[in-house]
Amino acid sequence: MYIIKNAMRNISRSLGRNILIGIIAFVIAVSSTVAISIKQSAQTAEAEALKNLTITASIGIDRTKLQSEAGTDRTVFRELLSSVETLSLEDMQKYSASTEVKAFNYSLESSLSGSDSFEAYTETDTVVAATDDTKDINAPVKENLGGFSGIGQQGDFTVIGYNNTGGMSNFISGENKISDGTLFNFTNDNTCVISDTLAAYNDLAVGDTITVTNPNLDTENYILTISGIYTSTSTSDSSIEMKFSTAQDPANQIYTSYSTLSAITTASSTDATVSTNTDGVELTTALRSTISGVYSFANIEDYNDYKDNLTNMGLSDNYTLTSTDVTQYEASLAPINNLSNFANIFLILVLSIGGVILVVLNIFNIRERKYEVGVLTAIGMKKYKVATQFMTELFMVTFVSIIIGTMAGAFISVPTANYLLENQISAAQSTETQQAQNLGQVGSGGGLGIAPVSTESVNYLDNINASIDLSVTAQLMGIGVLLTIVSSLGAMIFIVRFEPLKILSNRN
Amino acid sequence: MSILKLDNLTYSYDGGKKNILNGINLEFEKGKIYAIIGKSGEGKTTTLSLLSGLTSPTKGHIYYDDKDLNKIDKYKYRSKMVGVIFQGYNLLPQLTAEENVILALDLAGKKIKHKKEVAKNALLSVELGGDKVRRRILKLSGGEQQRVAIARTLCYEPDIIFADEPTGNLDNDTGDGIMKIFSKLASEQNKCVIIVTHSDKVASFADKVITLKDGLAE
Numbered sequence: 001m002y003i004i005k006n007a008m009r010n011i012s013r014s015l016g017r018n019i020l021i022g023i024i025a026f027v028i029a030v031s032s033t034v035a036i037s038i039k040q041s042a043q044t045a046e047a048e049a050l051k052n053l054t055i056t057a058s059i060g061i062d063r064t065k066l067q068s069e070a071g072t073d074r075t076v077f078r079e080l081l082s083s084v085e086t087l088s089l090e091d092m093q094k095y096s097a098s099t100e101v102k103a104f105n106y107s108l109e110s111s112l113s114g115s116d117s118f119e120a121y122t123e124t125d126t127v128v129a130a131t132d133d134t135k136d137i138n139a140p141v142k143e144n145l146g147g148f149s150g151i152g153q154q155g156d157f158t159v160i161g162y163n164n165t166g167g168m169s170n171f172i173s174g175e176n177k178i179s180d181g182t183l184f185n186f187t188n189d190n191t192c193v194i195s196d197t198l199a200a201y202n203d204l205a206v207g208d209t210i211t212v213t214n215p216n217l218d219t220e221n222y223i224l225t226i227s228g229i230y231t232s233t234s235t236s237d238s239s240i241e242m243k244f245s246t247a248q249d250p251a252n253q254i255y256t257s258y259s260t261l262s263a264i265t266t267a268s269s270t271d272a273t274v275s276t277n278t279d280g281v282e283l284t285t286a287l288r289s290t291i292s293g294v295y296s297f298a299n300i301e302d303y304n305d306y307k308d309n310l311t312n313m314g315l316s317d318n319y320t321l322t323s324t325d326v327t328q329y330e331a332s333l334a335p336i337n338n339l340s341n342f343a344n345i346f347l348i349l350v351l352s353i354g355g356v357i358l359v360v361l362n363i364f365n366i367r368e369r370k371y372e373v374g375v376l377t378a379i380g381m382k383k384y385k386v387a388t389q390f391m392t393e394l395f396m397v398t399f400v401s402i403i404i405g406t407m408a409g410a411f412i413s414v415p416t417a418n419y420l421l422e423n424q425i426s427a428a429q430s431t432e433t434q435q436a437q438n439l440g441q442v443g444s445g446g447g448l449g450i451a452p453v454s455t456e457s458v459n460y461l462d463n464i465n466a467s468i469d470l471s472v473t474a475q476l477m478g479i480g481v482l483l484t485i486v487s488s489l490g491a492m493i494f495i496v497r498f499e500p501l502k503i504l505s506n507r508n
Numbered sequence: 509m510s511i512l513k514l515d516n517l518t519y520s521y522d523g524g525k526k527n528i529l530n531g532i533n534l535e536f537e538k539g540k541i542y543a544i545i546g547k548s549g550e551g552k553t554t555t556l557s558l559l560s561g562l563t564s565p566t567k568g569h570i571y572y573d574d575k576d577l578n579k580i581d582k583y584k585y586r587s588k589m590v591g592v593i594f595q596g597y598n599l600l601p602q603l604t605a606e607e608n609v610i611l612a613l614d615l616a617g618k619k620i621k622h623k624k625e626v627a628k629n630a631l632l633s634v635e636l637g638g639d640k641v642r643r644r645i646l647k648l649s650g651g652e653q654q655r656v657a658i659a660r661t662l663c664y665e666p667d668i669i670f671a672d673e674p675t676g677n678l679d680n681d682t683g684d685g686i687m688k689i690f691s692k693l694a695s696e697q698n699k700c701v702i703i704v705t706h707s708d709k710v711a712s713f714a715d716k717v718i719t720l721k722d723g724l725a726e
């Protein structure tokens with residue numbers, strides 16, 4: 001009991017020394033609190049983001065691999081590229097038969113033109129040029145972008161046929177909403193949904209029919225019945241694309257079932273006439289179409305396992321599984337991960353430097369207190385009691401400082417974390433912008449008419465919910481105890497080895 | 509009956525190279541003042557540190573109340589059975605006179621309610637009172653510090669009191685005052701007082717004078 005009393009009295013009698021120790025412990029506590037809470041909230045944020053992540057992926061040609069095989073020779077690359085066929089629906093379905101795949105959806109996309117009674121929506125008069133006969137200027141550009149290949153006319157509409165609602169991400173996300181009528185049927189019954197803009201533009205209502213034509217052959221007509229009209233909240237930041245092609249205007253997207261569109265494209269190729277032009281290139285009037293398959297995964301582990309398994313399932317290494325969700329997710333975590341790493345290093349630095357300072361300080365203190373140790377042991381205080389008293393003093397000072405420091409740290413950790421995160425994000429964004437500039441994608445560049453390729457900007461995790469909870473407090477207390485013990489170890493050893501006899505020969 | 513007995517007490521520093529005490533046989537009784545005198549460097553302080561259990565003899569034994577000092581808890585011995593008044597007083601400067609005394613009471617394990625009262629009385633018995641009781645040690649004169657050191661040993665009522673050159677740093681009058689206190693302690697409180705000194709004047713207050721020469725006692 002008197003040990004605690006003496007310890008408290010000693011603290012108040014040597015304030016200078018204890019304030020110094022207190023300030024150091026305080027600084028360590030504040031820094032550690034901020035660092036630990038950043039680390040912890042980064043983990044929570046990551047887990048949270050992962051929980052909300054729906055992962056969809058598709059199998060495509062591994063261009064990176066082909067590119068590295070081809071080296072710098074562009075013609076070799078083109079040859080390699082054309083030698084690898086896009087996966088057929090059957091193949092895609094075959095690879096979907098895996099326990100890791102939660103769902104597999106596919107869609108067919110084709111470009112069709114309108115008719116006299118059904119015209120594509122255009123926003124400005126300048127775009128009209130694209131709808132007249134010179135529209136084939138788009139074709140080579142489109143090919144570069146990996147869309148339709150070969151020579152063929154581009155239509156005014158993009159018609160997409162889904163096998164299932166599961167793949168209709170625009171509708172699932174709520175970007176598109178059926179405002180009138182119903183969704184098309186998934187059977188081959190020639191029903192479709194069109195945008196409200198397009199309906200208004202052509203004065204169409206649910207139940208009306210529309211006539212679309214093969215852009216390669218205007219005598220080839222297909223009639224679809226409008227089962228529903230959708231509104232789109234999609235903000236048309238695709239103004240560049242619209243000027244480039246009306247078919248890419250969200251308003252000119254027609255949604256139908258896979259069965260319907262597949263019946264149309266099959267009929268088109270059955271009836272197609274093939275000719276050879278003067279350059280010896282084979283031309284067909286058949287509608288061009290692209291099939292895409294989308295694999296959904298319940299979690300990132302399944303996605304990664306599946307990616308690893310694909311080669312075992314017989315997929316050639318010319319193909320690869322890619323997911324914009326995963327790349328976006330990974331990119332979105334970059335700032336928070338940077339911050340977390342930074343916090344880690346910071347924590348280690350603070351603890352080691354702080355620890356060393358405390359050790360040195362305590363050794364100095366104990367030398368100063370040698371006389372006190374001598375007196376106490378000479379008048380019969382057991383060494384362990386002296387050590388306990390000195391420890392108590394140190395613990396009291398350190399603990400009070402740590403508690404105050406933790407509170408202060410808790411107070412500033414949220415703004416600090418968010419400020420640091422903001423810096424990280426703007427750093428990441430400027431890198432992103434730099435990359436875009438490197439790719440020649442400067443500003444709005446409407447005149448160039450080139451759509452941004454895949455630099456859909458990343459939605460960074462931009463808010464940390466840094467808060468001090470029990471586990472952080474416990475960790476800090478642990479750190480505090482550890483630091484105090486470590487830093488007072490030197491002092492304790494000194495006390496234990498002290499010979500009380502020396503006190504007699506010390507005449508001062 | 510003796511309270512302290514030295515049997516062939518031998519001591520050397522530096523692992524036997526420097527012999528200080530060469531076999532001392534002595535007995536001390538309660539109620540008496542002893543003066544161990546000798547020239548500087550004869551080993552007076554060394555003897556005291558052996559008697560107070562701060563170090564152990566190289567050879568021979570010290571018996572306190574017929575118990576071998578080497579076989580009892582020396583911290584308990586120092587804090588309860590004996591009191592040492594060190595040559596440099598060895599008070600804690602950050603504490604007041606009163607607090608220094610209370611610390612000794614705490615260490616002796618005295619379970620008394622009014623420690624302040626006891627400490628004050630101990631200080632009064634060495635003629636230290638008033639506001640000096642609550643002064644920090646460094647604000648007291650040498651004589652006053654000496655008295656605090658004495659009060660610190662008196663307060664827990666040990667059987668034996670050791671004092672190393674108790675008047676060494678004091679003027680004659682103060683020194684005489686201190687010696688009178690020791691005399692009273694022996695005669696009135698039945699303490700065994702052992703004083704180590706080089707001063708013949710101090711020795712004149714003793715019931716028995718022991719001379720230390722060439723490591724032997726006469």
Ligand SMILES: Nc1ncnc2c1ncn2[C@@H]1O[C@H](COP(=O)(O)OP(=O)(O)O)[C@@H](O)[C@H]1O
Nearest residue numbers: 505521522528547548549550551552553554555
């Ligand atoms: N710790 C020590 N190590 C070695 N020699 C010592 C030590 N302490 C004292 N001495 C020596 O022992 C002798 C006796 O010292 P001390 O007992 O202090 O004498 P006194 O108190 O009679 O003046 C002296 O010669 C002194 O130098």
Ligand SMILES: [Mg+2]
Nearest residue numbers: 552553554672
């Ligand atoms: Mg001496």
